[in-house]
Amino acid sequence: MKSISAFPTKQEMRDHKRREIVRCASEKFGTEGYDNVPLEAIAAELGVTKAALYNYVSSKNDLLMQCYEVGMDRLITAVEQAMDTPGTAAERLRIGLETYVVTMTRKDMQYLWNYIRPLLSPGETHSVQTSRDQIDSIFRAMLKNGIEDGSLRADLDPKLASLVILGAINWVGIWFRPSGAQKSQEVAREVVGEALRGYLTS
Amino acid sequence: MKSISAFPTKQEMRDHKRREIVRCASEKFGTEGYDNVPLEAIAAELGVTKAALYNYVSSKNDLLMQCYEVGMDRLITAVEQAMDTPGTAAERLRIGLETYVVTMTRKDMQYLWNYIRPLLSPGETHSVQTSRDQIDSIFRAMLKNGIEDGSLRADLDPKLASLVILGAINWVGIWFRPSGAQKSQEVAREVVGEALRGYLTS
């Protein structure tokens, strides 16, 4: 959460306000669902009128995209940071995937990550696809590392393996609800463990 | 596609019309997305006005649910029929999963199956969850069969395995677009093969 300086410039104020809008929208979209959140609700929570928001975003869909990008950055950053640790590629992959699950199941990410596609226009869909490919390639690279350092089976196909692993992992975001009995950390460990099981050289 | 008799009774006509509405809506929802299809569009395609639809459905959301249920029935029927074949449990599981993928990636199922949840009210969500559990238990039962007949590894946990396998399979419905180069049948074979790889004895 970037904060503003004591004597903010005009530009800083603008940026700050825009980020606040996105933060507020992320929370509401993420928990209540995009369609159930009128712009007026976001505006009201920030103490302004709906029209004021249009000084910072060009449309409700644009706002959604900005929420998505912020969430996506958080996800990628968290995963890369988690993987930046000593150990075999298999171990690093495991911690990266677990972090992915935990971050993705944050309440302000639930709806954002899994259900965003049908809400977008074709051009925006492409941007989402690019982000997903980015995540995919991060994990795929680690799979290759695992083959090289011998911590993963030599006969695995990184493309197919990442398809199956990411599928299993993303599926968690569909059925897991934070309100449930299990903590997301436990679920992450279980599911990631199972998804990797067949690929380890154990 | 059920068709009507030569001299339909009133009740038959009613049912027929309701099914036609659902069929038309499924196609449009499935290809264009729920939010992008006004009821007027469906009505227009059927040559009536929007208000006429309300003789057959109680709301747009109710119509969506009916589309979902029809699709769900089709999916379960197709899978059960495909699995009703001689062979080891592993072989039957494979054909069942491949059928699942192929059916799910029909163009009038794309949006329906994967993106329906945020569109529903809590009560409807429960109904969707029940359907998913039904599919899940079908495959889980076959996993148990596989352990018993020795075609699947004895040490697999049906619950976790079905989680990973169904995750991988459902993920196909997210990224696969019929317009792509690959046919859905090929994709199904590849992905199902990979998802089952670690569970086979052999």
Add this chain to the structure above:
DNA sequence: CACTTTGGTAACCGTTGGTTACCAAACTTT
């Protein structure tokens, strides 16, 4: 032949995304 039931239409309402006309306060220029 009345009269009820059915399936439909036109017109309307409420919500909500998005726009426009306008205003006040804060910079900028002279």
Add this chain to the structure above:
DNA sequence: AAAGTTTGGTAACCAACGGTTACCAAAGTG
């Protein structure tokens, strides 16, 4: 300091769409 000019906001409005209501015509019924 006075006169523009830009910025960030508001109130009022428009258009699209889900949903409802008043009404009508045709078919079925006693």
